[in-house]
Amino acid sequence: MVIADTLPFAWHLLADIQQLFHYHFMQNAFLAGTSVAFAAGIIGYFMVLRAQSFAGHSLANVGFAGATGAVLFGIPPVVGLFLAGLLAAIGIQSLNIASRQSRQNDVAVGAVLTASLALGFLFVHLSPAQNATSVYTVLFGNVLGISDTDVMVTLWSTLLLTVILVVIARPLFFASIDPDVAMVRGVPVRLLSFTFLVLLALEVAIAVQIVGVLLIFALLVTPAAIAQDVTTRPTVAVCVTVVLALLFTWSGLTAGYVFPYPVGFFITTFAFGTYVLVHGGRSAREYVARRQPVSYSRSRAGETQ
């Protein structure tokens, strides 16, 4: 916020970009933000495809318990975050299989979310008072305070995550679209869905320090939701999702640099604005198409899901 005064935005694009990368912390923010957004784009596509937005939201909130627990027990935040995410993934998966509505996992997800929020609050309560301010960092992240080590951790885990996802992409896609047929064909549906939850937890663990518990969710869900509206072809959709996630992150970081408001607000607002435009445009087109029966049938044929 202080920085914005020292170097004004000049509407001179090249000079502005040079200024933006003049500071080491901005370079780090862009590097870490880019890799987080990249992974979030890919994994977010599958999350939306599998209708697991609630699970994504909960795993992000589980990060709260992980981070505050790590502070309390004195372990590195990334380890605490990932452990918490892993436990939550196991919890969701086993409650899900055991409960009566095993296809509708929202109750299991909600139960795990409640438990983790309660534990997180307990950890905050138990830890010394000066740590209470770090609650806000955990919740909202600190995109401008990323160390070089954080950047390296983020880059490597993004690479790992992307490789695993690319390997399991095809069976995962199959299992997400039609779990019953996939199971009959011998695809390990349950194992895949558990692996996916663990990957989601890993992505959240690395992203929480950068963008915070509350905002990683925006990068996961909104670009994928827009892509779903734009195209139905999986490869194209993944690409659109990643590109959008990167665009929102970059523009959000830049806007947060220029204006004295939080980066997270800009990222979510740009993303949501785009979603409203795209979704509204599509709804309007569908409405028009519905009034002209001939083009209606043609447009429906193009977008069977």
Next chain:
Amino acid sequence: MNLLIADVLPPFTPNLWQDIQVILRYDFMRQALLAGTILSIVAGLMGYFVVLRHQAFAGESLSDVAFTGALGGAALGINPFLSLIGTTVVVALAMGGLGERLRGRDVAIGTVLAWVLGLGVLFLSLFTAHTSGTGTGFSGVTVLFGNILGTSPEQVRSIAITSGLTILVLLLIARPLFFASLDPDVAAARGVPVRSLGLGFMVLLAITISQATLAVGALLVFALLLLPAAIAYQTTSRPFVALALSAALAVLFTWLGIVLGFYTGYPSSVCISLLAFVSYAVIVGGSSVRGS
């Protein structure tokens, strides 16, 4: 907050009757128990329909929306309660308008939620920038995690009035709502106004969640809304038995949790939520062992 209280409180004795008398001697405990009981009954009843209609995500989102609404009111200088009710009802209507399709609804709720959280960040930064160091006694942590031991007599009164009305309306629409939740298509064919019932339920949910969030925090609201109802859903398939069981369990968890928090010094919302979660896990685990 609760730590201070715990130091001067009497210790737990095996004489339960005496313990109850000791607890009820404190004003704040009487109010907490009263507010907790009323909120638990409402949350238990509403929660059953939330579980039945697969709207856990919507419910959770509404308590996050309430967080943003309260912060926004505080940042812009509007009465927090009005801005909270206003925001949640508008968002609830938007969610209800998204229809009964599960797959699309999940994404749409997520997208709206993500933006609302972003707005919350903005309001928080505005709020802390304007009132830094003045200590207005309002913080994001309170809204998120609440403090049921801090409910004032006025809050208890307004909770009682709103909750009474909510329960009344809910019991009036319970039968058609149950029908519409179980099988929307058949219900619509039979002339049940499925869509307006869904919207009405969302508005009720928004009112319940927003006033409860202000009093006891988002964590406790969601725990009471979801977990007792989930246990009831798991144990019985008869709707009115499940409704009663869900409300009874919610009240039980709240009482036990408050008393536990009273003696251990831990936050009561944590005690209530963890108690409810452990019971849910045990019930689900037990029934799956029996089932297989």
